[in-house]
Amino acid sequence: MSALLALLIDGVIYASWLFIIAVGLTLIYGVMNILNIAHGALYALGAYTAASFGGYWLSQGYPPLGSYGALVLAAVVVGLVVGPLIERGLLRFMYGRDEIVLLLVTYALFLILEDVIKLIWGVSPQLISQPYGLLGTVELGNLIYPVYSFVLVAVSILVGVLLTWALRGTRHGKLLAVVIHDREISQAMGIAVRRYYLATFTVGTMLAALGGALTAPTVSVVPGMGVEVIVLAFAVVVIGGLGSLPGAALGALIVGLLRSAAVHYVPALELFAIYFVMALVLIVRPKGLFADEQVRSI
Amino acid sequence: MMDSNRTPLLLLLALLAVLVVGPLLPQWQFLLTVAIGKGLTVLGLLLLLRTGLVSFGQGLYYCLGAYAAGVLGHYWGITDAAILLLAAALTSAVVAAVLGLLLASYRSIFFAMLSLALSMILYGLLVKSQALGSTDGFNLAPPTLLGYPISGYEGRYALFGLACLLAFAAALALYYYFRTPLGRLSPAIRDNEIRVEYLGASVRNAVHIKYVIAGVLAGIGGALTGMTVGHIDPEMAYWTTSGEFVFVAILSGTGSVAAPFLGAFIFELIRTFAYEYSPNTWQLALGSVMLLIIVFLPAGLWSLFRRWRRA
Numbered sequence: 001m002s003a004l005l006a007l008l009i010d011g012v013i014y015a016s017w018l019f020i021i022a023v024g025l026t027l028i029y030g031v032m033n034i035l036n037i038a039h040g041a042l043y044a045l046g047a048y049t050a051a052s053f054g055g056y057w058l059s060q061g062y063p064p065l066g067s068y069g070a071l072v073l074a075a076v077v078v079g080l081v082v083g084p085l086i087e088r089g090l091l092r093f094m095y096g097r098d099e100i101v102l103l104l105v106t107y108a109l110f111l112i113l114e115d116v117i118k119l120i121w122g123v124s125p126q127l128i129s130q131p132y133g134l135l136g137t138v139e140l141g142n143l144i145y146p147v148y149s150f151v152l153v154a155v156s157i158l159v160g161v162l163l164t165w166a167l168r169g170t171r172h173g174k175l176l177a178v179v180i181h182d183r184e185i186s187q188a189m190g191i192a193v194r195r196y197y198l199a200t201f202t203v204g205t206m207l208a209a210l211g212g213a214l215t216a217p218t219v220s221v222v223p224g225m226g227v228e229v230i231v232l233a234f235a236v237v238v239i240g241g242l243g244s245l246p247g248a249a250l251g252a253l254i255v256g257l258l259r260s261a262a263v264h265y266v267p268a269l270e271l272f273a274i275y276f277v278m279a280l281v282l283i284v285r286p287k288g289l290f291a292d293e294q295v296r297s298i
Numbered sequence: 299m300m301d302s303n304r305t306p307l308l309l310l311l312a313l314l315a316v317l318v319v320g321p322l323l324p325q326w327q328f329l330l331t332v333a334i335g336k337g338l339t340v341l342g343l344l345l346l347l348r349t350g351l352v353s354f355g356q357g358l359y360y361c362l363g364a365y366a367a368g369v370l371g372h373y374w375g376i377t378d379a380a381i382l383l384l385a386a387a388l389t390s391a392v393v394a395a396v397l398g399l400l401l402a403s404y405r406s407i408f409f410a411m412l413s414l415a416l417s418m419i420l421y422g423l424l425v426k427s428q429a430l431g432s433t434d435g436f437n438l439a440p441p442t443l444l445g446y447p448i449s450g451y452e453g454r455y456a457l458f459g460l461a462c463l464l465a466f467a468a469a470l471a472l473y474y475y476f477r478t479p480l481g482r483l484s485p486a487i488r489d490n491e492i493r494v495e496y497l498g499a500s501v502r503n504a505v506h507i508k509y510v511i512a513g514v515l516a517g518i519g520g521a522l523t524g525m526t527v528g529h530i531d532p533e534m535a536y537w538t539t540s541g542e543f544v545f546v547a548i549l550s551g552t553g554s555v556a557a558p559f560l561g562a563f564i565f566e567l568i569r570t571f572a573y574e575y576s577p578n579t580w581q582l583a584l585g586s587v588m589l590l591i592i593v594f595l596p597a598g599l600w601s602l603f604r605r606w607r608r609a
Contacts, residue, residue: 035407035411090589093593098406099406099407100352100406100407100410101592103352103407103410104352104544104548104588104592105589105592107541107544107545107585107588108584108585108586108588108589108592109585109589110585111581111582111584111585111588112581112582112585112586112589113585114581114582115578115579115580115581115582115585116582118578118579119578119579119582123578227538231414231418231537234411234414235415235418238411238415242407267426268426268427269422269426270422270426271418271421271422271425271426272419272422272423272426273422274422275415275416275418275419275421275422276419276422278411278415278418279412279415279416279419282404282408282411282412282415283400283412286404286408286412
């Protein structure tokens, strides 16, 4: 019984982590039709910035609990600085071109950002492990979990709820749906499409950075950490359906549980299982499990 | 497309030139052979690009070919390069024929994503297979040809020559393929698929065949690289390897069947120097070049030649 419980808890924790990263990817695709490979590099950028901010905070001897604020602040700063820079400086010149060209553009961007990170932070690992252990652990049955993992779950739920509210419940969210549905008409009706694109990309960047920032305490932050994450995020959004918010949640849960089941029972199939399901979903339902036939559902 | 019939002649001249210059520059043979291995893979990608498809998973066949050659040598002690290359081509052909059934109906980013997923499946399998060395991969037995060793200091030229011949044959074959009705469908499919269907051709079948050809080329390229380097690992199937091929294909452009080899050569050359002098800005340079090409030179470096010739 406890094995199954452990499997579920591990799966959900992993899924929360995946969701935070993947939801930004799906948001950007849903609105702008850009499959953003650079998302992986933005994730890494978030992790590095968080390590610096958090490290600075702790080295100044401020209350350690505030380091969580530093992590989140890092994500916000990366989003607000890098997001508009990329959207205004590069992507806006590419709108209207083929989706595949945009994929290549973001791939180029990914390569550039990977090295920019190395230029800023060097190649030695950055460590910011304190926030991970700060909240102590909880015992569930005979299993011990760091509380931080559950913070991650809470944050991902919060992100999901906030995004759903922003997209479905606010005026801007509804206008965004109009922009997605028909870019030209909405422009003709006086909606500032440019601003929606800018805002979307900024929020997407912020979410990628948030994923990285919250991961930073649990790993050592090293060059190339985004390489692995971006394919996982692809798997998640493809399984759920590109551009779908509930899809990203479902995809994250499927990948998370699948991975933890594989790790618990057949470790040899860990990676295989994830990409096998990704391929399977693409084969059976190319638009993903949550695809909407008419309008993209974000 | 090609505006003259001089391409076969030029290819032949290039082959002779490289074969003659090769022995004079022994330290370049390794780099050139590896570049040809990648060039073959990119040649397959060129075929797909001309059809309007971008595969982010050619690493699948590149790795598969290398492992087919490696396993034959490792477990059965077969070291004959011709047999190994043939085995690599056959393995890739079979796998591509099966997977092509699925991929043939996908386009744009869905084609890219599915091919990526498939190559990551192979990566996931290889990383966890103890018998094949997991993440470390394994060393290949030194290849031979007709009983003579073709690796090491003495035989290196033979392997280099074999690679050049393969590149020549593949480029020429593809050149003539593009002049067959099936080959001419490529740009037609890219431009307007529905019209091609109305004209009575099956887009699905055409894409399927092109995908298999691309897979076979990548398989041979992978086996060749494996034999040259002497070591193979699952990284060959990782998405970054496939991304590298896409990069070289964009860099070289689809203008000529010779472009992939030139592109791969330039790529390997820059990489060799970049690793030595500035390992931390190498990807930065790659990314910037790629952006510049996409924006200012969408037809790739090869189009520079054509502009220059026209002027």
